[in-house]
Amino acid sequence: MLARLNFSPHPPPQPSAMQHSSNSQSQPLTSRRVAVIGAGAGGLVSARELGREGHSVVVFERSSQIGGTWVYLPEIESDPLGVDPNRTRIHSSLYKSLRTNLPRELMGVRDYPFVPREGEGRDPRRFPSHPEVLKYLEDFANEFGICKLVRFGTEVVSAGLVEVGKWRVRFRCESGDVDDEIFDAVVVCVGNYSQPRVAEIPGIDEWPGEQIHSHNYRDPEPFRGKVVILIGFSSSGTDISQELLVVAKEIHIACRSAKTGFLLAESVISKVSFHPMIKSVRKDGTVVFEDGCVVSADVILHCTGYKYHFPFLETNGIVTVDDNRVGPLYKHVFPPALAPGLSFVGLPFKVVPLPMFELQSNWVAGVLSKRIALPSKEEMLADVKAFYADLEANGKPKHRTHEMSDCMVEYFNWLAATCGCPAYEEWRKGMYDYTHVNKRANLGSYRDDWHDDELIRQAYEEFRKYTTNGRS
Incomplete structure (x- = not known):
């Protein structure tokens, strides 16, 4: 591996010399x-x-x-x-x-x-x-x-x-x-x-669980022992899901391209399930996915961008x-x-x-x-x-x-x-x-x-x- 470099920048380039464009x-x-x-x-x-x-x-x-x-x-x-x-x-x-x-x-x-x-x-x-x-x-x-x-x-x-x-x-x-x-x-x-940009979920106003956007996620401890629905599996979703593995009771990941290349041996364990997007939620705390699967959850965590x-x-x-x-x-x-x-x-x-x-x-x-x-x-x-x-x-x-x-x-x-x-x-x-x-x-x-x-x-x-x- 190459050693650390001691930085000493060149003088700022003159635009006409370094940055001249044909137009x-x-x-x-x-x-x-x-x-x-x-x-x-x-x-x-x-x-x-x-x-x-x-x-x-x-x-x-x-x-x-x-x-x-x-x-x-x-x-x-x-x-x-x-x-x-x-x-x-x-x-x-x-x-x-x-x-x-x-x-x-x-x-x-x-x-x-x-x-x-x-x-x-x-x-x-x-x-x-x-x-x-x-x-x-x-x-x-x-x-x-x-x-x-x-x-x-x-x-x-x-x-x-x-x-x-x-x-x-x-x-x-x-x-x-x-x-x-x-x-x-x-x-x-x-x-x-x-x-934050959040997912639109039918029935969410009457759902009794917690909701949080990844913008306000700081550490996994508040999710200890909880059943977590995580929406989205891009950069923040993948990172946060890995942290939640240590503390959450169950993790259910909802994403548009469910079961993508990230279904890996290290993350597909008993407490993690992948689903298509959420179809609706109910007053009794359950979440219904588009494939008909029903899960009783404590938290919906929106990793849905901005x-x-x-x-x-x-x-x-x-x-x-x-x-x-x-x-x-x-x-x-x-x-x-x-x-x-x-x-x-x-x-x-x-x-x-x-x-x-x-x-x-x-x-x-x-x-x-x-x-x-x-x-x-x-x-x-x-x-x-x-x-x-x-x-x-x-x-x-x-x-x-x-x-x-x-x-x-x-x-x-x-x-x-x-x-x-x-x-x-x-x-x-x-x-x-x-x-x-x-x-x-x-x-x-x-x-x-x-x-x-x-x-x-x-x-x-x-x-x-x-x-x-x-x-x-």
């Missing part, structure tokens, strides 16, 4: 005043890319620290299901034991690799715990001077177009005072993990959220009628997040500086309509509009080509695929059971482009 325009770069909403991973990376492009950046962050969803809080909301609009709000969706489901080598931005570091409290594992990811984000922000751009304790109340090319951002300070400022552009980076939620955004109906489709958006980033003044970084899911943030925000920065030209509004809208038609023709539901999955590499390479950045490396593709194959084969141990050292060798060879003293 860029031959004119001096334009500097804009840009509001970035959110200081999570997406906002931090966006702030760096915008700053490198020469823009003046203000990052609005309602909490007192950077990190967004990677800031763990043990508290949960007053409504564990997360549907009461008057509930106390907790931004974080982390559970106490969470570790990344991707290897760290994939997760960092290109020129600031997420390599193990020495120091108290650091986690050198290939799939580190959530505090290590937060430390990486703090290291990144400190290295590139991003914290000085962030206004902490400042919640954006509204952001709307006031005239052509000008956006008014109203914000509430810690004192409670509300103020506003004018910007040339707004980049929305608020993350996608704070507004809603895109932008209550501050004022676009006069131009940008809407319809069944979790944010649109119309050209390539998941620019609304054609409001481009380039409004953009979104971080909407696609089932991706490797930080590299995507880097590419998307590099594109946004280049478009705002006029280094990169967008198609006409008509061409962008036509592209969006064709994309929606293709989704419908392939039977993909509207709420999965922003799901990348098998399209991720193609999307990343499109962004890279548009920005004039390097394409997604083969070792990254190989590592991403290997991780998912290994997870299917070893659900409970894949994070600690890595065997493809050649991929690791290639990764650290790549990282040496951005490090010094590579061998310790």
